[in-house]
Amino acid sequence: MTKILVTGASGQLGKTIKELYSNNKIGLNFTFVTKEDLDITVLNDLQVFFKKNSFDYCINCAAYTNVEQAEKTPNIAFKINAEGAKNLAKICKVFSTVLIHISTDYVFDGEKEEPYSTYDKPNPINEYGKSKLEGEEHIRGLMKNYFIIRTSWLYSKKHGNNFYKSILKKAKTEKKVFVTDSQTGCPTDAANLSKFIILLIVHKSHSFGMHHFRDQKIMTWFDFAKEILSKNNLLAKTNLVRVAKYSTFAVRPKTSVLSLNN
Ligand SMILES: NC(=O)C1=CN([C@@H]2O[C@H](COP(=O)(O)OP(=O)(O)OC[C@H]3O[C@@H](n4cnc5c(N)ncnc54)[C@H](OP(=O)(O)O)[C@@H]3O)[C@@H](O)[C@H]2O)C=CC1
Numbered sequence: 001m002t003k004i005l006v007t008g009a010s011g012q013l014g015k016t017i018k019e020l021y022s023n024n025k026i027g028l029n030f031t032f033v034t035k036e037d038l039d040i041t042v043l044n045d046l047q048v049f050f051k052k053n054s055f056d057y058c059i060n061c062a063a064y065t066n067v068e069q070a071e072k073t074p075n076i077a078f079k080i081n082a083e084g085a086k087n088l089a090k091i092c093k094v095f096s097t098v099l100i101h102i103s104t105d106y107v108f109d110g111e112k113e114e115p116y117s118t119y120d121k122p123n124p125i126n127e128y129g130k131s132k133l134e135g136e137e138h139i140r141g142l143m144k145n146y147f148i149i150r151t152s153w154l155y156s157k158k159h160g161n162n163f164y165k166s167i168l169k170k171a172k173t174e175k176k177v178f179v180t181d182s183q184t185g186c187p188t189d190a191a192n193l194s195k196f197i198i199l200l201i202v203h204k205s206h207s208f209g210m211h212h213f214r215d216q217k218i219m220t221w222f223d224f225a226k227e228i229l230s231k232n233n234l235l236a237k238t239n240l241v242r243v244a245k246y247s248t249f250a251v252r253p254k255t256s257v258l259s260l261n262n
């Protein structure tokens with residue numbers, strides 16, 4: 001049996017992996033831990049936990065993902081996304097566990113017209129992106145047997161908080177739904193990312209290092225809102241308004257398409 005620890009298991013990605021694979025028949029033995037079970041910012045707790053239980057892989061789904069709030073309380077974002085990642089890297093190295101860590105398109109500034117390759121230099125423009133980049137750097141500096149998977153615009157119809165669910169809620173509760181067409185990226189279904197991660201494990205991949213994963217379609221948030229409403233038969237009933245500027249605390253990359261060819 002391959003033993004896999006999933007941290008941050010009550011979030012969008014953690015819940016998606018649990019739904020898809022907790023009852024698997026492909027020889028994967030999962031331990032799902034929430035923030036309450038195991039806080040990745042407390043190194044000593046990680047040490048105690050890893051001494052008691054051994055794992056072949058750790059999928060780190062724990063993160064601070066509130067892009068707006070991160071501008072106001074960056075210290076909390078850095079504590080979880082940078083320090084937390086550093087702690088996991090230290091522990092996984094000591095206990096010979098492969099770390100699978102998830103990062104984001106928001107490590108890029110969005111000024112490149114072409115898709116970003118894994119060789120492009122990150123230059124985050126908001127606190128969330130900066131904290132995620134610092135997490136990546138800790139992992140890369142501390143260990144070898146890791147996968148960092150950058151993804152973008154993650155959504156699940158069922159789990160967590162995301163743009164998909166925000167738009168559906170607004171369509172049902174607000175007279176007009178204003179959505180920006182000034183940022184372009186790739187919405188990615190959390191189920192597809194989950195499958196990509198599990199395939200790395202099942203295939204015993206040794207392609208350690210940085211990877212990009214996203215779904216195929218490139219679009220603006222406005223296009224995505226239109227697609228969400230259309231698929232839910234709400235487009236005709238909703239007053240969807242295209243705007244250039246939607247007021248936010250955090251600046252976001254203009255074009256953050258991840259290259260699929262690394
Ligand atoms: N959502 C997106 O659009 C994208 C996400 N990503 C990355 O994908 C990964 C998964 O994201 P997603 O599932 O959407 O995020 P969520 O915010 O849905 O889940 C993160 C989980 O981590 C938990 N958590 C927070 N702090 C700690 C801690 N100190 N110790 C342990 N657990 C903690 C949260 O608990 P609680 O809620 O109780 O704080 C939450 O359950 C993250 O690394 C994120 O940066 C990348 C690109 C896009």
Ligand SMILES: Cc1cn([C@H]2C[C@H](O)[C@@H](COP(=O)(O)OP(=O)(O)O[C@H]3O[C@@H](C)C(=O)[C@@H](O)[C@H]3O)O2)c(=O)[nH]c1=O
Nearest residue numbers: 065067104105152153154163166178179180221246252
């Ligand atoms: C909800 C909403 C957002 N927007 C705008 C605000 C923003 O510019 C853009 C996206 O809004 P959100 O705040 O929902 O999404 P945001 O939190 O920026 O999403 C990001 O989350 C982090 C965790 C990532 O890693 C990124 O890949 C990305 O998915 O759309 C509208 O124009 N209208 C709306 O009704």
